[in-house]
Amino acid sequence: MFRIDPQADEPLFAQLVSQVRLGVVQGRLAPGERLPAARELAEALDVNVHTVLRAYQELRDEGLVDLRRGRGAVVMAPAAVDLTSLRAAVDRVAAEARALALPPETVLTLVKEALR
Amino acid sequence: MFRIDPQADEPLFAQLVSQVRLGVVQGRLAPGERLPAARELAEALDVNVHTVLRAYQELRDEGLVDLRRGRGAVVMAPAAVDLTSLRAAVDRVAAEARALALPPETVLTLVKEALR
DNA sequence: TGTTTGTTCTAGTTTCCCTAGAACAACTAG
DNA sequence: CTAGTTGTTCTAGGGAAACTAGAACAAACA
Incomplete structure (x- = not known):
């Protein structure tokens, strides 16, 4: 599981x-x-x-x-959020990062900074 | 600095x-x-x-x-990558996450999974 | 009532982070 | 060539966090 x-x-x-x-x-x-x-x-x-x-x-x-x-x-019941658009955005980030051959840590640092 | x-x-x-x-x-x-x-x-x-x-x-x-x-x-000289589209994608993820009021850890987990 | 399941407690080991001081080797500047 | 700068390596120790282990306990369930 x-x-x-x-x-x-x-x-x-x-x-x-x-x-x-x-x-x-x-x-x-x-x-x-x-x-x-x-x-x-x-x-x-x-x-x-x-x-x-x-x-x-x-x-x-x-x-x-x-x-x-x-x-x-x-x-628990999550607040019934619609994740489709977020998932699309995340997938696009992953695709861009892969295209640039950027190491995962760098991408995560960028995302972490953007969420701050 | x-x-x-x-x-x-x-x-x-x-x-x-x-x-x-x-x-x-x-x-x-x-x-x-x-x-x-x-x-x-x-x-x-x-x-x-x-x-x-x-x-x-x-x-x-x-x-x-x-x-x-x-x-x-x-x-060192990074491989002269163009980050504009990646930055746009990252910003969009951050915006979506903020709109959904998702905790940062959850978003980071999603991104980490997508990069795997 | 007996079982299941999380809660709390003590205790010990290991690993990681950080600090500290020292001697050393490669490089730079004069 | 000399002196200073800078990363490299070594030993050493303190502290915190993670994990394990065993036990007794309380709330909920069947």
């Missing part, structure tokens, strides 16, 4: 957060849907329970999931 | 790398131009010399600067 790369320089919990964030915003994770139990997902990813729980808590802080004991982590 | 925020969650050396990267790609740092000496910049930013040198070495690894003892860090 989720993929984790122990070799990546991004922290494990952050990778998980990104994946869920992506799933929600892409509609792969529907509102009301329940994420795997922390202990279960931890074993599947070969990671400690606390690492998964830290990711879940971060997602709760961002308002993406509802986190309650006994119930688990449930995907 | 450069700004560093000790409170930011991004490492100091990474902040410096980003700023130089941005300067080069934006044309504020011209090819052949020399960056400040490490010890000098370190004192100006109130940071250790090794921190600045780590940033410089990373920039060398990315091919952005030429680093030699006695000579300093000289900005």
